[in-house]
Amino acid sequence: MxxxxxxxxQTETETVAERAAKHTAPPAAxxxxxxxxxxxxxxxxxALRNRERIVTAARELFVEFGPDVALDDVARRAGVGNATLxxxxxxxxxxxxxxxxxxxxxTTLRAEEAAATESDPFAALSRFVHAAADERIGALCPMLSxxxxxxxxxxxxxxxxxxxxxxxxxxxxxxxxxxRTDIAVGDVLVALSQLTRPLPGIACxxxxxxxxxxxxxxxxxxxxxxxxxxxxxAATLEDLRRP
Numbered sequence: 001m002x003x004x005x006x007x008x009x010q011t012e013t014e015t016v017a018e019r020a021a022k023h024t025a026p027p028a029a030x031x032x033x034x035x036x037x038x039x040x041x042x043x044x045x046x047a048l049r050n051r052e053r054i055v056t057a058a059r060e061l062f063v064e065f066g067p068d069v070a071l072d073d074v075a076r077r078a079g080v081g082n083a084t085l086x087x088x089x090x091x092x093x094x095x096x097x098x099x100x101x102x103x104x105x106x107t108t109l110r111a112e113e114a115a116a117t118e119s120d121p122f123a124a125l126s127r128f129v130h131a132a133a134d135e136r137i138g139a140l141c142p143m144l145s146x147x148x149x150x151x152x153x154x155x156x157x158x159x160x161x162x163x164x165x166x167x168x169x170x171x172x173x174x175x176x177x178x179x180r181t182d183i184a185v186g187d188v189l190v191a192l193s194q195l196t197r198p199l200p201g202i203a204c205x206x207x208x209x210x211x212x213x214x215x216x217x218x219x220x221x222x223x224x225x226x227x228x229x230x231x232x233x234a235a236t237l238e239d240l241r242r243p
Contacts, residue, residue: 051088053078059099063139067096093148097155100143104158107135111165115172122178125169126219129192133211138196163237180226186235191218 057077061069071092075085089095110131118124144150166185173179195214221227 050078050080050084054080054085054088054095055098055102058095059103059136059139062096062099062143063136067092067143071095096143096148097152100140100148101155101158103135103137103140104155104162107132107137108158108162108165110135111162111169115165115169120178121169121172121176122223125173125179125188125222126216128166128169129188129215129219130212132192133196133215136196138193141193141197167237177224179222180224182226182230182234183222184234184236186237186240188222189237189240190235 054074058069058074061074061077071085072082074095075082078085085095089098111128114124114128114131118127149155163185166188170179170183170185170188174181192215195218196211
């Protein structure tokens with residue numbers, strides 16, 4: 001007759017064996033099925049529209065009044081509440097980053113569109129210069145002096161895309177004999193920046209209507225044959241990157 005102790009020992013032994021069997025037994029069929037991929041929820045359409053409205057409003061106000069404009073004014077211009085603005089962009093640096101990225105990206109697209117649309121290389125360069133003015137690329141200058149990470153990998157990659165696109169336009173126009181040879185890509189970007197750079201907070205905002213007129217004068221001066229000798233040396237991209 002088994003004692004109570006022997007019965008408990010046998011039960012414990014069986015329990016241990018059962019546990020061991022569970023660990024050594026092949027996994028059930030359902031456990032071998034691949035796990036379903038984890039899907040990141042996509043932002044709602046209205047949330048994306050709000051974000052785009054905020055970036056557009058910030059870009060407009062930065063052009064009109066400079067990068068230090070009140071963020072409450074940005075929310076008001078965008079037609080959203082302050083909570084929505086700060087939910088998307090927790091601080092001014094985050095918003096400035098997105099505006100600079102948006103302007104750079106849109107300007108790059110204009111360069112690529114010009115190259116793909118115009119068969120005449122100089123016409124492609126001219127088309128880009130006027131399109132970049134409409135994107136207010138000159139507004140980047142005061143924004144870049146603000147407090148945010150100008151060397152963020154995302155911004156550096158987009159800037160390089162823009163530089164490569166403009167380099168292609170300049171190289172093709174020069175190879176075709178349509179562009180004077182004593183200039184470089186930096187000359188185009190410097191002139192474009194200076195002629196489209198806004199003067200925030202001044203009374204003569206109407207001067208913007210002369211931008212395309214003056215850009216055309218600049219473009220006429222780029223065509224060959226050159227009618228004058230330029231002082232100094234051509235501005236390169238390396239020159240523009242120097243502090």
